[in-house]
Amino acid sequence: MKSTDLCPRLQKSMDIIGRRWTGLIIYQLLQGPQRFGAIEASLPISGRLLSERLKELELEGIVLREVFPETPVRIQYSLTEKGLGLEPVIRDLQHWSDEWIEPEAESIEP
Structure with a gap:
């Protein structure tokens, strides 16, 4: 993806x-x-994709992966403090989509 100088963050x-x-x-983790x-x-x-995304979020400091030494392991x-900081953003997107996005009709097969 092309980087922009407008706001890198x-x-x-x-x-x-x-x-x-x-x-x-x-x-879901909220x-x-x-x-x-x-x-x-x-x-x-x-x-496989879930595992990949969780690893990416862990590397970004958004998700915490805790291993408990039990049998079985x-x-x-869970969300870190950084991850929990996304709650207002996610909730605002949810509110916006409730107001402006129509649910897609389920396809009905004959």
């Missing part, structure tokens, strides 16, 4: 949040810490 934030499924992953399987079950996304994902 805004550009980077849009690159992060604008990735496919990232906003919905953050939205409900609180969750295990991988719970996140995967809540979204129509492959496990338990891994939990």
